Amino acid sequence: MDVGIVGSTGYGGVELYRLLSNHPNVDGCILYSSSLEGSSYAEQYPHLSGLSHESVKPIMIEEMQQLDFVFLAVPSGVSKELAQKLMGKKAKVIDLSGDLRLKVPGEYEEWYKGESAPQDVLGKAVYGLTEINRHAIREAELIANPGCFPTATLLGLAPLYQQDLIDPHSLIIDAKTGLSGAGRKASQSSHFAETQENLRIYKVHQHQHTPEIEQQLKEWSSEAGPITFTTHLIPMTRGIMVTMYADLKDSCTTEQLHTRYQSFYEKHPFVRIRPVGQFPGTKEVFGTNFCDLSIKADPRTNRVTIVSVIDNLVKGAAGQAVQNMNVMLGLDETTGLHHYPIYP
Amino acid sequence: MDVGIVGSTGYGGVELYRLLSNHPNVDGCILYSSSLEGSSYAEQYPHLSGLSHESVKPIMIEEMQQLDFVFLAVPSGVSKELAQKLMGKKAKVIDLSGDLRLKVPGEYEEWYKGESAPQDVLGKAVYGLTEINRHAIREAELIANPGCFPTATLLGLAPLYQQDLIDPHSLIIDAKTGLSGAGRKASQSSHFAETQENLRIYKVHQHQHTPEIEQQLKEWSSEAGPITFTTHLIPMTRGIMVTMYADLKDSCTTEQLHTRYQSFYEKHPFVRIRPVGQFPGTKEVFGTNFCDLSIKADPRTNRVTIVSVIDNLVKGAAGQAVQNMNVMLGLDETTGLHHYPIYP
Amino acid sequence: MDVGIVGSTGYGGVELYRLLSNHPNVDGCILYSSSLEGSSYAEQYPHLSGLSHESVKPIMIEEMQQLDFVFLAVPSGVSKELAQKLMGKKAKVIDLSGDLRLKVPGEYEEWYKGESAPQDVLGKAVYGLTEINRHAIREAELIANPGCFPTATLLGLAPLYQQDLIDPHSLIIDAKTGLSGAGRKASQSSHFAETQENLRIYKVHQHQHTPEIEQQLKEWSSEAGPITFTTHLIPMTRGIMVTMYADLKDSCTTEQLHTRYQSFYEKHPFVRIRPVGQFPGTKEVFGTNFCDLSIKADPRTNRVTIVSVIDNLVKGAAGQAVQNMNVMLGLDETTGLHHYPIYP
Amino acid sequence: MDVGIVGSTGYGGVELYRLLSNHPNVDGCILYSSSLEGSSYAEQYPHLSGLSHESVKPIMIEEMQQLDFVFLAVPSGVSKELAQKLMGKKAKVIDLSGDLRLKVPGEYEEWYKGESAPQDVLGKAVYGLTEINRHAIREAELIANPGCFPTATLLGLAPLYQQDLIDPHSLIIDAKTGLSGAGRKASQSSHFAETQENLRIYKVHQHQHTPEIEQQLKEWSSEAGPITFTTHLIPMTRGIMVTMYADLKDSCTTEQLHTRYQSFYEKHPFVRIRPVGQFPGTKEVFGTNFCDLSIKADPRTNRVTIVSVIDNLVKGAAGQAVQNMNVMLGLDETTGLHHYPIYP
Structure with a gap:
């Protein structure tokens, strides 16, 4: 299974990379970024020296549409456009931004100071608080991953x-x-x-x-x-x-x-x-x-x-996103997430 | 004017030392401690190398009684005993512990899990929240300095x-x-x-x-x-x-x-x-x-x-104690406290 | 395979626990401590709530001798005694202390201010700097794991x-x-x-x-x-x-x-x-x-x-110890050690 | 005595402000900045609320020339231009940048990757390592304050x-x-x-x-x-x-x-x-x-x-600059610098 991480150079993106690279059902991560395209990921994040051999690609909608899963780890405001273009294609989409979470008309405008995603996109987006919405998540094609x-x-x-x-x-x-x-x-x-x-x-x-x-x-x-x-x-x-x-x-x-x-x-x-x-x-x-x-x-x-x-960055972002992916795939919810806390 | 700092080796004590050593109305600080008596203060606190030449003395009630001011920066439970022995003598006393703050019978016992100071001591202790109690502080001989x-x-x-x-x-x-x-x-x-x-x-x-x-x-x-x-x-x-x-x-x-x-x-x-x-x-x-x-x-x-x-350690302890001393002495409240915040 | 962690309540011990609990060849960790025996490990380390169900046992030499591996994560001075008692038994021993590292007579005494382990114990202990001593480690029964x-x-x-x-x-x-x-x-x-x-x-x-x-x-x-x-x-x-x-x-x-x-x-x-x-x-x-x-x-x-x-705590202690265990077992050296750095 | 702080919005500048505002021989600080001119200093640095009432001025060479002292706390590269314009006027100048420190031709170019200050400026600039150069500093009109x-x-x-x-x-x-x-x-x-x-x-x-x-x-x-x-x-x-x-x-x-x-x-x-x-x-x-x-x-x-x-920021920058000013003024070297370390 190939998954895409859009906004891979941010902290949410690199945490998704850590989790997905070690996920047994994921074969490869394809990394996208609108700002650092073409660069080596391990140069952006030297802690990945020897672990990552990917280059960061520009946003490529058509390629993304054909992936199994696409994670949007881009800022609010950017995400809704991408989500819209990916809807109804092969790829299931998990959006980590705030763009698809607010359903009441006018609220997004008030709190995010921008134009809301269209109602049809909002209508398809299931709120991904896994413990609460597990059933709806299982059937979803588009997830609004909750805020931290x-x-x-x-x-x-x-x-x-x-x-x-x-x-x-x-x-x-x-x-x-x-x-x-x-x-x-x-x-x-x-x-x-x-x-x-x-x-x-x-x-x-x-x-x-x-x-x-x-x-x-x-x-x-x-x-x-x-x-x-x-x-x-x-x-x-x-x-x-x-x-x-x-x-x-x-x-x-x-x-x-x-x-x-x-x-x-x-x-x-x-x-x-x-x-x-x-x-x-x-x-x-x-x-x-x-x-x-x-x-x-x-x-x-x-x-x-x-x-x-x-x-x-985990339960508040990338980890819950992977947990949602697991639910959508019918996997055990903890797949790829068996970490012990690092202490001290 | 000579002032005593009891419990001088704690953080409250050393902060009192910093403020009082640079206070224009204070000639000298006499340092007391029940645990590190006899040691050089600058060895306990090497940041005072070359600045402090005092040794730490044991608790000496009679000597303390003759000072102008005594600051009690000792743990709750210890303070009330010292306060009692210093009452009615020359030294005015500012107690930084919690021992003299609670006036309602039974509350100290409930929250501090120990025996309260006697009512006559409590009765004399003015709550030293300077901005609120300035008038009473001016006349006081014993201050219960507020908690942080x-x-x-x-x-x-x-x-x-x-x-x-x-x-x-x-x-x-x-x-x-x-x-x-x-x-x-x-x-x-x-x-x-x-x-x-x-x-x-x-x-x-x-x-x-x-x-x-x-x-x-x-x-x-x-x-x-x-x-x-x-x-x-x-x-x-x-x-x-x-x-x-x-x-x-x-x-x-x-x-x-x-x-x-x-x-x-x-x-x-x-x-x-x-x-x-x-x-x-x-x-x-x-x-x-x-x-x-x-x-x-x-x-x-x-x-x-x-x-x-x-x-x-300043407004929440030593600084407010010095502010109270200033009020008790009829000095400008800011004497010795004209510090600018260290930033960054 | 059952492994023992002696000194399990220290930081070296709890890091061994993290690594060994997720090691595919390890069935169970048995936890020993001379100071906190009888306590629940998850109470000592609440980050392990729900992950650890072990109680900490006292030092039990005979039980330890029958384990497959024993990791000594106890202070220098204590370790040499345990190592001596475990020698020649079933359990292979990896000592994380400084007790078995110095081979030149007199050096341990000079730098550690205590009596050295006996020469026969020292003679058996292979210095576990894996990248350098891999061949000797493979055959060893006793490892002096290097200092950080x-x-x-x-x-x-x-x-x-x-x-x-x-x-x-x-x-x-x-x-x-x-x-x-x-x-x-x-x-x-x-x-x-x-x-x-x-x-x-x-x-x-x-x-x-x-x-x-x-x-x-x-x-x-x-x-x-x-x-x-x-x-x-x-x-x-x-x-x-x-x-x-x-x-x-x-x-x-x-x-x-x-x-x-x-x-x-x-x-x-x-x-x-x-x-x-x-x-x-x-x-x-x-x-x-x-x-x-x-x-x-x-x-x-x-x-x-x-x-x-x-x-x-990893390459400088617990991780290298597990790496050495892998070598001693003929496993791939990276078994159980495939972590990506947590960043940021 | 009026002193100017150029580059007042940087950390060197604000530390100069802390020291000079409390210096007994300084009447007022005039604050200059090329980037934040016109803004209230206390808005830039809210820790100065109620302490600073200055606004930040743009660079005004003629006004600066008439001050008693000007401190240049601007980046290397910018400083040399200002120093040159201030030379030979009333104001004595203390430059905290690296621009005036290197006397050997070619070294500035090699290490700072820019053009050096002219030799006549460099020739006048005394290296302000106070403990070493006190005599020369006393007579100087231009100080190259040392690097940290x-x-x-x-x-x-x-x-x-x-x-x-x-x-x-x-x-x-x-x-x-x-x-x-x-x-x-x-x-x-x-x-x-x-x-x-x-x-x-x-x-x-x-x-x-x-x-x-x-x-x-x-x-x-x-x-x-x-x-x-x-x-x-x-x-x-x-x-x-x-x-x-x-x-x-x-x-x-x-x-x-x-x-x-x-x-x-x-x-x-x-x-x-x-x-x-x-x-x-x-x-x-x-x-x-x-x-x-x-x-x-x-x-x-x-x-x-x-x-x-x-x-x-003190002995490595602003403090040594004030120490040099004291020497240049014939004051006790410690004037305005009697701080006790804040500890803990």
Whole structure:
């Protein structure tokens, strides 16, 4: 099976390359990029010396259409055009950008400040939060792979929303991410001397992942409304932690909630519910497709705190994309994703 | 004027030494420690080679009583004993531990798991949040210097609570700190290989600064009840950011709130209100006594997000202690604290 | 095949666990530790939640003797006792400590400040620098796995010494390492706040890896004498870079040297010679068993600079140990070691 | 006294601003920049909120000529033009670029790949290594402020060269620097995700500071020839460590060398010779103008290892520039530079 990686020179692209090159059902990766075409991939990424012998190709729509799978790891705004051209051809498409995730007319325009993909493309795109949408993903030809923050957030909230345990109006989401989330392009906000030994908040009330989270929450609960979602930049490369707070509808102990989470995620190999009293650190999922969750009730406030961690480039991007490919192929979901976290 | 630093070999102690050695009204620092007595201070802290010629003395109560000021930078539990012995003598005492902050019987026992200081000591101890308690501090002989998280949090919330702008029940406080807050003693949780490229949450619903924050909020508002307060460890050495969320009682724009904050802190040299739309990073107060604040209303949710940053070892500990000393001496509050942040 | 990991709770041990758990010829890992016996491994290392179900056993010599392979990842001083008790039994032993490396009487005593292993044990122990000693390793029952610095250094120098290209008296070795090399035990020298944003030199002229390097160099060249070898602590977790300098015997271009290196390491899958003009960063081998090398001649000085990088926990410890196990088993040397570096 | 900072928006410029704003003899800083003219300085550098009220001006030669001091903190290549235009006017000029340091015709062209400043400008420019050239600096009107690496290196070598203790042909200089040395301009080589948890070597045998070091060494010793000098990027913001190695001409103990260093630098307030057996870390000079030195002889090899650390932005740039200004003004050399290192 031959797969294409479009936007191969970005961090999402190179992580797809790491995972797909070691995937037993993938014979070869074909690398595309609109900016570095013609260059040797191992020169772009010297850690691949001796491992990659590919050159980066320009965008070649017709060739891509004939592949088995095409992963779009290009910026939002670019992706929708490619997705449209690839639709209805041989290649199944997994889009890692934000272009195909928002279904409500006007939302993309509001949050992404650009024109939305056409409704027929949006209509075909299945939201690829694997643990939640596995059945639809299996039949899909086009996947809107979730954003990194929505993945960690929604997996943390699913049991509470589906079982109607919290008051949706009370939800607060405080997210923290490492700097690889900003991509490979150099900028002052990701310059080492400005970010090391620094902690910043950004896009306050304006992060484009806000409507993506809201859209899913509304599917789960008719009470769900606008949420408070903020994001912080942590001086580390990989990893997301989302800390969530909500009022419990009824009184509930940590142990009861823990049991619900365990049973909710029992058959989901990539979600690990931590023992009562233990909370995950981001490094404990480093390099893997795991999402680790903890939950704790506070009887003083009748509120619950949920902690969710992922590796933003794996479960938050490339890993979940491969997990979706596995589902679409009818493979065991963990195929090619059996990594142990690198620790320390 | 001679001042004593007890617990001089910890990070709070050495930061006091940096500030007091360059304070125009301080002639000399006398250094005490129960663990490293007799050692040369510059050997303990080689960055002071050629700057410090002091040896560290053992705890000597009688000598301390005759000093002008004594700073207690020892762990909670130890401090209350020393404070008691120093009371009513010549030396004014500034206690940086948590021992003298909680006034409500039973709270210290619950959160610090030890026996509280006697009520007469507690009764004399003025809570040293300078911007709020300046008048009482001026007359005090014993100061309970605030905790690092309460300092950043309470300065961020004061205008909202004093002007009754938010619903106290809705308050969520998500705090993040660098690792120097854990002190100088080596432990696995502050071991480099376990903390670098890692982000962790700790003491969920159990941090001992919780009742300290609640106590002050209750003074400001009869509606204030138990709060949700969580703390995260950031892979950096210095700096605290506290992100706070609350429901607005009435609709209010960011500009209106900004104006209120500016006028509330107009005469407070160490609180900097950032322009609308700009949020502070922790590095922007590095090494200084500043507390930088931003506030933003979200019309979608009718909620407000407040961001507060400090250097945990300066405004969160040693700097505020010196600021309090200045107030007690009738000096300009900024004496000896005119540092510019080190950037980058 | 069942393998034992002694000292399983240290960083070397847990890296062995990562590699061996995913090794196709290994059925199970049995974990031993003298300090944390009885505890659940996943509690010691929460990143292994759901992956490890082992408990840590106490040291059990008789059980160990019956295993197929035993890896000793215990401190120098402890290892020699265990190695002695395991000798001549079923289990083949790979010792990751420094106990069995130095063959010259008196050297261990001088550099390790303890009593050497008995000569009969030393005599059986084959120095496990795989690329150099592959034939002897194949027949060995006891391996002295090389130190992290000697591995990077000796692979960098082998072509120059074996082909008599440099003046051994001129050799200078400036080594830099991340902090995981110091192990998991907390200490002030690996405390986050003391090491982050800091760069230190340590054990100047006294590092115990010095005689290990000298011993091998003397095997290669009768002219080799005492070397200058210094080590620096870099604020990062993993990775070693060794920068080496030596006078060329005859004038030689970078291209000529490059060709020699390429041909020297042609059949060695874990040594990557970088293209002329490109130098490796430590992150480019992160998590893998690669040793990446570059060499450059300086016509101005007629000197050569050699740069060698490894992941100290993989090629510098656990990875090379597994590579040696593969050789001893007659397997392809790369079995279970096909990792791509995690980047970024 | 009014001083101008040209290139004020770079890291050298903002560090000059920090030092000069707190200098007792400086009334005001006038800020110039060719790229960000018209902008508010506090917007460029939000850590200066409330501290700086200046706007950044465009380059205005005539105005600059009338100032008391002008600091040129602009890139090499730009500086020489400005220096030329300012020569012979009221303003004394301190140039922090590499443009005026190399006196031998052809060297600038070779190492900086551009046209050298005219000989009359070069002839007037005094090399501002304060500890070495104090007398000439006192009379100078134009200073070529030394590079960061040459400062640390030359202060480390001066006693050995001036007292003819080592063989110049044997000298090896292995330098390590934090990333602020690369300036504020974003680039991939200073992108957080590419540099954190990474260690790289760069400009091997090609660093433009090589001839600057050689030029001074040749002044000290007729035997001095081309040197081996390499530079490494450390994942930290500030700090340089230079490790130097050389053969001793005669046998010499560490204690003897230590005594020579102590007496050589006895009257130099910014050079701190560490006690025998103690080596400085970069963090121990953080934010200050200190250069800390250690030296150790190795009787096994009859070689000496010298370690020198500075803060690259202070003693390696802005701090030494202010020190030179103090000398030129006949002030105490430490005026405005009495900082204690920020630690931890």
